[in-house]
Amino acid sequence: MGTRAVAHPTRTHVAPFTVLQIPKRNRYFTKGVSFVVQLPPGQSLTSIARPLPPDLPSLPMPVDPASLSVVTYPHPALRKRAKPIDKITDEVRAVAKRMIELMRQEEGIGLAANQVALPWRMFVADVPHSDNAKDDRSLNTDPISATRGPVVFINPVLSEPKRDLIPVDEGCLSLPDIRGEVRRPSEITITYTDLEGERTTLRAGGLLARCWQHEVDHLDGALIIDRMVPIDRMKNRAAIKDLEEQFESEKPL
Numbered sequence: 001m002g003t004r005a006v007a008h009p010t011r012t013h014v015a016p017f018t019v020l021q022i023p024k025r026n027r028y029f030t031k032g033v034s035f036v037v038q039l040p041p042g043q044s045l046t047s048i049a050r051p052l053p054p055d056l057p058s059l060p061m062p063v064d065p066a067s068l069s070v071v072t073y074p075h076p077a078l079r080k081r082a083k084p085i086d087k088i089t090d091e092v093r094a095v096a097k098r099m100i101e102l103m104r105q106e107e108g109i110g111l112a113a114n115q116v117a118l119p120w121r122m123f124v125a126d127v128p129h130s131d132n133a134k135d136d137r138s139l140n141t142d143p144i145s146a147t148r149g150p151v152v153f154i155n156p157v158l159s160e161p162k163r164d165l166i167p168v169d170e171g172c173l174s175l176p177d178i179r180g181e182v183r184r185p186s187e188i189t190i191t192y193t194d195l196e197g198e199r200t201t202l203r204a205g206g207l208l209a210r211c212w213q214h215e216v217d218h219l220d221g222a223l224i225i226d227r228m229v230p231i232d233r234m235k236n237r238a239a240i241k242d243l244e245e246q247f248e249s250e251k252p253l
């Protein structure tokens with residue numbers, strides 16, 4: 001979208017016009033704002049236009065990564081199906097970095113963009129390995145079951161789930177104090193784009209396979225409380241209700 005101006009030049013250089021957007025300066029103007037200015041010779045519209053006061057409606061602004069925080073159930077963003085990311089921009093990179101920071105702060109092994117209220121198909125994961133060969137987190141398993149540090153998964157697609165369903169106790173940063181058994185295939189393949197824009201395919205088992213499935217569920221608006229075995233859902237009923245009441249009470253009026 002470019003600058004759109006309707007000018008009626010006169011001999012005295014007085015021009016009433018409407019500016020919709022000046023993209024280069026990243027400033028937005030509302031439709032229908034009309035004002036009269038004197039245009040000195042050589043002066044452009046961009047140099048005289050002023051941004052809207054903050055209380056007027058504006059077009060979506062770029063995300064400020066510092067303002068992101070982990071949202072908890074029943075925040076509506078957790079129920080949205082996230083949209084694919086078209087291009088790896090500086091903004092996407094900055095958001096991914098911030099998500100890794102938040103995941104570490106909250107001591108999680110994965111965090112989806114829905115959990116920071118951004119409906120983008122992206123998640124970060126850092127599934128640690130262990131020297132204990134019997135540990136599910138070992139890096140030396142085939143297929144892999146841990147990551148070497150934090151990894152960013154953009155537009156992930158899961159395929160070829162192993163035909164088994166293993167129950168494992170799961171928690172979620174967006175569902176504090178709630179845990180329950182979720183049955184999932186023990187191995188799965190993921191195809192994703194990394195921050196360099198490269199598409200990669202990996203297969204994992206163990207905790208990493210579980211993490212991928214949990215995070216891709218988030219991108220589709222699904223939560224562990226939807227997938228929990230019925231007895232655990234029953235056990236968590238009061239905690240789920242508490243979260244709903246807390247969210248309601250913190251809503252701005």
Ligand SMILES: [Zn+2]
Pocket residue numbers: 171172173174214218
């Ligand atoms: Zn989660």
